[in-house]
Amino acid sequence: MKTFESTLRLDQCSGAISRRDFVKRAMMAAGCGVVLIGSNGWAARAMEGDASRKRIIVVFLRGAVDGLNVVVPHGEPAYYDARPTLAIGARGGEGGVIDLDGFFGLHPALAPAMPYWKDKTLAFVHACGSPDPTRSHFDAQDYMESGTPGIKTTGDGWLNRVLAAMPGNHPSTEALSLGPTLPRILSGKMPIANMPLGRAAQRPMPMDRPIVGVAFDRLYEGNDPLSQAYKDGRASRSRLMGELAQDMKEADGGAPAPNGFNEDADRLARLIQRDPTIRVAFLALGGWDTHVNQGAATGQLANHLKPLADGLAHLASALGRSYDDTVILVISEFGRTMRQNGNGGTDHGHGNVMWLMGGPVRGGHVYGRWPGLSTANLYQERDLAITTDFRDPISLVLMRHMGLDASSVGRVFPNHPISTGSIGNLVSG
Amino acid sequence: MSSYRTLHMTPVALFVEFERPIRAAQKADRETKKQARLDAMQINREGVEARLLRAIEGPRQLQEVMTAFWFNHFNVFAGKGLCHLWTASFEETAIRPHTMGRFRDLLGATARHPAMLFYLDNWQNSAPASGKGRFEGINENYARELMELHTLGVNGGYTQQDVTTLAHILTGWGLVKPGKMGGGRFRPVDPSGFYFDPERHDFATKTFLSHTIRGTGVGEIEQVLDILSRHPSTARHLSYQLAQYFVADAPPQPLVDRMAQRYLATDGDIRAVLTTMFDGPEFFDPRYYRAKFKTPYEYVISSVRATGTNVTNFRPLAGTMQLLGMPIYGCLTPNGYSNTQEAWLNPDAMMMRLSFATALGTGNLPLEAPQFEADGTPNNRGYVTRTGKARMIAIPDTDRPGRKMEVPDAARVAMTLGGAFSPATSGAIEAAPANMHAAMMLGSPEFMMR
Numbered sequence: 001m002k003t004f005e006s007t008l009r010l011d012q013c014s015g016a017i018s019r020r021d022f023v024k025r026a027m028m029a030a031g032c033g034v035v036l037i038g039s040n041g042w043a044a045r046a047m048e049g050d051a052s053r054k055r056i057i058v059v060f061l062r063g064a065v066d067g068l069n070v071v072v073p074h075g076e077p078a079y080y081d082a083r084p085t086l087a088i089g090a091r092g093g094e095g096g097v098i099d100l101d102g103f104f105g106l107h108p109a110l111a112p113a114m115p116y117w118k119d120k121t122l123a124f125v126h127a128c129g130s131p132d133p134t135r136s137h138f139d140a141q142d143y144m145e146s147g148t149p150g151i152k153t154t155g156d157g158w159l160n161r162v163l164a165a166m167p168g169n170h171p172s173t174e175a176l177s178l179g180p181t182l183p184r185i186l187s188g189k190m191p192i193a194n195m196p197l198g199r200a201a202q203r204p205m206p207m208d209r210p211i212v213g214v215a216f217d218r219l220y221e222g223n224d225p226l227s228q229a230y231k232d233g234r235a236s237r238s239r240l241m242g243e244l245a246q247d248m249k250e251a252d253g254g255a256p257a258p259n260g261f262n263e264d265a266d267r268l269a270r271l272i273q274r275d276p277t278i279r280v281a282f283l284a285l286g287g288w289d290t291h292v293n294q295g296a297a298t299g300q301l302a303n304h305l306k307p308l309a310d311g312l313a314h315l316a317s318a319l320g321r322s323y324d325d326t327v328i329l330v331i332s333e334f335g336r337t338m339r340q341n342g343n344g345g346t347d348h349g350h351g352n353v354m355w356l357m358g359g360p361v362r363g364g365h366v367y368g369r370w371p372g373l374s375t376a377n378l379y380q381e382r383d384l385a386i387t388t389d390f391r392d393p394i395s396l397v398l399m400r401h402m403g404l405d406a407s408s409v410g411r412v413f414p415n416h417p418i419s420t421g422s423i424g425n426l427v428s429g
Numbered sequence: 430m431s432s433y434r435t436l437h438m439t440p441v442a443l444f445v446e447f448e449r450p451i452r453a454a455q456k457a458d459r460e461t462k463k464q465a466r467l468d469a470m471q472i473n474r475e476g477v478e479a480r481l482l483r484a485i486e487g488p489r490q491l492q493e494v495m496t497a498f499w500f501n502h503f504n505v506f507a508g509k510g511l512c513h514l515w516t517a518s519f520e521e522t523a524i525r526p527h528t529m530g531r532f533r534d535l536l537g538a539t540a541r542h543p544a545m546l547f548y549l550d551n552w553q554n555s556a557p558a559s560g561k562g563r564f565e566g567i568n569e570n571y572a573r574e575l576m577e578l579h580t581l582g583v584n585g586g587y588t589q590q591d592v593t594t595l596a597h598i599l600t601g602w603g604l605v606k607p608g609k610m611g612g613g614r615f616r617p618v619d620p621s622g623f624y625f626d627p628e629r630h631d632f633a634t635k636t637f638l639s640h641t642i643r644g645t646g647v648g649e650i651e652q653v654l655d656i657l658s659r660h661p662s663t664a665r666h667l668s669y670q671l672a673q674y675f676v677a678d679a680p681p682q683p684l685v686d687r688m689a690q691r692y693l694a695t696d697g698d699i700r701a702v703l704t705t706m707f708d709g710p711e712f713f714d715p716r717y718y719r720a721k722f723k724t725p726y727e728y729v730i731s732s733v734r735a736t737g738t739n740v741t742n743f744r745p746l747a748g749t750m751q752l753l754g755m756p757i758y759g760c761l762t763p764n765g766y767s768n769t770q771e772a773w774l775n776p777d778a779m780m781m782r783l784s785f786a787t788a789l790g791t792g793n794l795p796l797e798a799p800q801f802e803a804d805g806t807p808n809n810r811g812y813v814t815r816t817g818k819a820r821m822i823a824i825p826d827t828d829r830p831g832r833k834m835e836v837p838d839a840a841r842v843a844m845t846l847g848g849a850f851s852p853a854t855s856g857a858i859e860a861a862p863a864n865m866h867a868a869m870m871l872g873s874p875e876f877m878m879r
Contacts, residue, residue: 135563136509136510138506138508138509138510138761138817139509139550142761142762152570152573152574152762152763153574153577153578153583153762153763153764154762155762155764182754184761191775204826205780205781205784205823205824205826206783206784206787206788206793206824206825206826207780207783207784207787208826209826211862211865212783212787212865212868215857215861215862215865215868215869216783216869216872218856218857218860218861219854219857219869219872219873219874220779220874224874225770225774226722226774226779226874226877227874229774229775229776229778229779230776230779230783231776232776233775233776233777233778233779233780234780235776236776236777236780237780292455292456343456
């Protein structure tokens with residue numbers, strides 16, 4: 001007998017993600033507190049009108065992306081002094097930045113995202129991040145996902161609390177996570193549909209065999225909590241098998257399967273089209289911890305940025321009209337040192353850049369107060385300082401886009417007074 | 430147990446043998462890097478295997494249950510930095526010897542172990558202006574959790590000022606600097622990895638929970654551990670945790686109160702507190718009979734014990750706990766895993782548990798397969814890695830039993846469970862095909878509870 005292992009490894013520090021064979025693979029609800037999305041529940045929900053269709057998608061770049069080489073402050077001479085071989089040239093053209101506003105420019109590998117900047121649905125908040133000083137991936141990711149920097153015992157993630165804070169009943173699962181395990185950001189009381197990738201995920205499990213299922217049905221036919229959970233689980237599994245069959249059909253008859261992040265973007269967009277009850281979605285990408293040989297316009301970081309931009313563009317176009325009701329946030333636990341190190345890389349830093357994309361975003365603008373890169377202005381004389389707490393742009397999205405009131409946002413980000421000074425226009429209501 | 434070599438190594442020896450090659454390989458080729466990381470997996474693999482083996486076959490079951498309880502109480506996460514080296518050692522040397530002894534000894538052992546010092550950052554905690562870089566300034570993490578989780582409890586009557594003061598008391602309480610762990614010809618280091626750095630300690634006189642703490646260095650920390658372990662809030666907090674674990678999700682208050690009194694009367698004797706609990710009328714009250722929904726860990730362990738399988742390959746068990754959201758050494762947060770029904774009962778978990786029960790009960794888990802691959806290399810899938818992730822293992826789905834384990838004997842399982850089934854359950858089992866009987870006993874509502 002064989003056991004089947006996932007081909008996917010999501011290494012939070014250094015490993016790149018390999019997500020081949022994804023579209024043809026099935027999914028499986030896994031992990032604690034996880035049930036399958038109700039793919040048949042959409043009919044009733046779709047009647048409720050536009051308000052119920054607003055959603056946010058969070059893309060977490062695990063490993064700390066180098067924000068100074070994503071949205072490059074090409075108007076800062078200090079940037080070029082600090083990065084003799086890593087800096088992206090100020091002039092456009094081959095190997096140079098794609099100018100955004102005369103001061104900031106986009107990494108050339110991110111060209112696929114430029115149409116969204118031009119149609120003003122892509123914005124950035126620079127010098128943004130978590131106020132906690134930690135430079136540990138583990139702690140910083142933990143804080144950014146719990147939404148409570150400095151407090152380790154928070155049991156749930158802020159994205160789960162968003163669901164709980166939304167008004168009304170929550171008749172079906174409204175959150176979706178792509179990845180092998182339930183991420184911290186989505187852990188909590190509200191049910192999550194988790195879709196692991198790879199070979200482990202496509203296998204049916206013993207409970208799917210009719211002879212097994214029928215036998216256990218007789219053990220759990222009551223109204224007690226165990227029987228209730230059992231019956232919900234059985235219903236979810238049969239829906240899942242339906243999804244599986246449909247995906248196999250689509251994959252067999254459809255276009256060639258794209259690779260990497262594109263696959264996830266594709267899958268995510270299709271699921272959202274099929275099931276408008278999804279209000280929040282999450283996926284994580286690795287490979288950003290560029291301590292060694294980071295590269296400049298080309299090289300390691302560029303090789304990761306290109307698929308990121310491709311995938312985001314793919315997601316935006318695959319969402320179709322749903323893009324108008326979607327805000328995509330791209331976040332990372334902290335930035336990297338302003339100065340390059342002795343290995344052609346950068347080390348763990350502080351401030352970073354946050355991306356916001358989608359119909360409700362007032363894009364074409366780099367938001368946030370720029371603190372400058374002279375030594376005196378750096379955080380601990382080495383890193384980009386933080387002038388915007390990462391919770392502030394997200395709070396704005398929750399209020400203006402998702403329609404939460406201030407006290408609900410207070411439950412998502414407890415003990416954090418919202419400050420929107422330099423980012424007030426970021427999202428339309 | 431003696432075959433688990435890494436279990437008996439000191440923290441410094443573990444660093445030298447497993448972490449140094451990882452660091453040395455930083456700039457080496459992919460294969461070298463990968464090999465160094467694979468080699469280091471031996472530690473978590475052996476730690477998890479040893480835990481499972483003793484939980485399944487150990488003759489002193491209360492000792493095994495208490496080890497799991499206290500490890501979880503003082504949780505450390507193998508996926509945070511250097512903790513992958515030291516988590517198993519933490520369980521073996523800081524937890525296991527003290528599970529039924531005095532709480533003060535347990536607290537002291539956890540406080541000095543490198544896994545805890547690293548996990549909650551106290552190794553970096555430094556008096557203001559005494560250290561540079563990562564040793565710059567006060568770090569409150571351990572101070573806070575020491576009171577909130579390990580001793581007094583969140584409502585234990587301390588203030589933020591107490592947290593800050595305790596952090597100052599704990600300055601310099603840390604590790605041999607990782608770069609120096611190998612020692613040098615003239616620099617022998619403590620093999621435990623513990624090092625108190627007076628240069629980074631704040632020697633001022635402090636007031637903590639109304640006690641005056643004179644600036645003596647290590648003596649201050651021993652003094653505050655005494656204060657914390659004898660505090661009435663600690664007695665209440667620990668008694669509640671124990672009663673919740675053993676009796677009910679919402680444990681009866683009179684029982685908790687008697688346990689707390691016993692704790693204070695015996696200066697924190699864990700065995701005495703347990704005896705009070707086991708002797709209490711509440712413990713045998715039918716209201717609390719089978720009142721606890723098993724955690725994934727308890728469910729997996731008790732299932733294997735019921736079948737009497739002679740496990741040689743532990744990966745399917747570690748992998749199932751991972752699938753169920755409770756990987757051993759894989760809990761990120763310092764408060765450990767919950768043990769309540771609310772935390773663990775959900776639709777997906779039921780499907781997973783019953784799939785596991787079916788695979789085990791029909792003889793389809795490769796539990797008696799060789800532990801290693803045919804070429805002698807270890808297979809680490811399902812075990813927690815140094816970044817805290819384990820590779821997923823699906824529960825095998827096949828109807829060809831008996832290839833990698835003996836098919837459990839339904840009569841034996843029934844005997845082990847001792848007629849615990851309701852008439853409805855018995856009826857459903859009898860109505861099912863004979864080859865499903867053992868699986869259904871393991872998957873019965875009665876067996877989900879303890």
